[in-house]
Amino acid sequence: MGKYLDAIELSENLKQRLESIVVSDVAIRDKALQEEILRLIQSEDGLISKLLVEGSFSAKKHDKTLRNISFLTEDFIKLLDLNREFSPDFYPFKHQFETLKIVNEMNEYNKPAIVVTAPTGAGKTEAFLLPMLQDLINNPRKKDEKGVRTIILYPMNALVADQNKRLYAYLKGQSKIKMFFYNSETPETKRFATDEFDDKCFIRTRKEARDNPPDIMITNYSMLEYILARPNDYSLIGNALRTIILDEAHLYTGTLAAEVSLLLRRVVTKACKDNS
Numbered sequence: 001m002g003k004y005l006d007a008i009e010l011s012e013n014l015k016q017r018l019e020s021i022v023v024s025d026v027a028i029r030d031k032a033l034q035e036e037i038l039r040l041i042q043s044e045d046g047l048i049s050k051l052l053v054e055g056s057f058s059a060k061k062h063d064k065t066l067r068n069i070s071f072l073t074e075d076f077i078k079l080l081d082l083n084r085e086f087s088p089d090f091y092p093f094k095h096q097f098e099t100l101k102i103v104n105e106m107n108e109y110n111k112p113a114i115v116v117t118a119p120t121g122a123g124k125t126e127a128f129l130l131p132m133l134q135d136l137i138n139n140p141r142k143k144d145e146k147g148v149r150t151i152i153l154y155p156m157n158a159l160v161a162d163q164n165k166r167l168y169a170y171l172k173g174q175s176k177i178k179m180f181f182y183n184s185e186t187p188e189t190k191r192f193a194t195d196e197f198d199d200k201c202f203i204r205t206r207k208e209a210r211d212n213p214p215d216i217m218i219t220n221y222s223m224l225e226y227i228l229a230r231p232n233d234y235s236l237i238g239n240a241l242r243t244i245i246l247d248e249a250h251l252y253t254g255t256l257a258a259e260v261s262l263l264l265r266r267v268v269t270k271a272c273k274d275n276s
Contacts, residue, residue, distance in 0.1 A: 059122035062097040065089050066130075069097070071104045076137045079177075085169045086126055093118070096127045103131035104138075115249070128245050129167065135242060136177050136215050147238025147271070148180070148217040152245045153260075157183055157220060159248060164218050171201040178203055178214035182236075183223055210235050221260050228266055241271040 019041050028034050062069075067077055067088040080088040092100070095118055102112060116127045132150055141149065152167075154160040164181040171177055180203040187193045193204040203214045213236050219227075227233040244264060246252070252260050 057119065059093045059095065059118055061091045062094050063091070065091055069100070072100065072134065073138055076134045079133060079137060079170070079174065082173055083169060083171075085166075086130065092126070092130075093123050096123055096130060099127045099131045100134060103135050106135070125163070125166065125247070128247070129170065132216075132243055132245065133170065133177065139242070140176075141215070141240060145238070145240035146213065146235065147240045148213045148236055149215045149240045150217070150243040150245065151224070151241070151267070152216065152218045152247065153224060154218070154220050154247055155251045156248075160218055160220055163247065167216065167218065168197055168199070168202060172199045173201070175200045177201065177216065179216040179218065180209045180214040182206070182209070182217055182219040182227070206233075213238070213240070221263060224267065225263055228263075228270065237267060237270050239271055241267070244268075 019038060022041060023034055023037050026037070028037065065088065066072060066080065066086075077088045080086055095116055099114055099116065102114060106112065114128075116124055118124045118127070132152075136149060152163070154163065160181070160183055164179075167179055171179055178201055181197075186206055187204070188206050190205055190208075197204060203209045203212075209217070210232065217236065227236055244267065246260075
């Protein structure tokens with residue numbers, strides 16, 4: 001006579017199998033952490049959603065303040081001293097120091113791509129803002145250079161607006177480096193401009209930016225696509241382009257990543273043509 005199906009045994013085996021699948025899915029090597037995950041799954045509450053495990057490693061500080069780092073120029077330190085949005089007396093994180101060092105050693109034939117990943121609150125924004133400002137201060141625009149010198153690209157308008165205010169806080173009160181915030185709401189002329197960013201460092205209208213392209217343009221990938229397609233905006237992209245920054249780069253995946261990659265290739269191609 002055949003053995004009857006033991007429903008209780010089947011249920012227990014199935015439960016154990018599902019538990020092992022969840023643990024293996026998060027790819028944790030540490031045995032103690034695996035056991036803790038199992039304890040959570042086997043608890044009375046059980047697992048009610050997908051399990052997300054993220055490593056948390058505190059960022060390390062460099063052993064010198066920005067003011068005491070030998071390769072940082074006096075003009076760059078003066079810019080930081082102006083508004084002290086990021087004090088030159090702070091000890092930068094090591095990844096911030098490394099990006100500053102790489103950009104300082106960059107030349108015409110050595111223009112590396114830098115990717116920074118760091119925990120929340122570890123100054124990822126300054127890891128690109130500080131080297132960018134250092135580069136712009138140390139390499140003034142030449143007479144034959146046209147277009148913006150840096151493009152900061154964001155995936156969403158909300159992020160663009162937030163970082164626009166942040167960079168403005170660095171630059172207000174001086175005119176050596178000018179910035180421009182370009183999205184669908186940027187006014188064409190001063191007639192429609194607001195007084196929110198009423199400072200000599202900030203280009204407030206499209207017409208001003210086209211007539212005298214600023215050093216930094218903050219925008220999103222959709223607007224950058226329009227800039228390349230509109231003859232009125234051609235003056236914004238030229239041979240002055242030194243740096244392209246993609247913040248929140250991890251959000252570009254799949255088809256969008258391919259489209260943005262091709263978009264940036266078009267930007268670089270146009271800049272190189274204007275340089276030839």
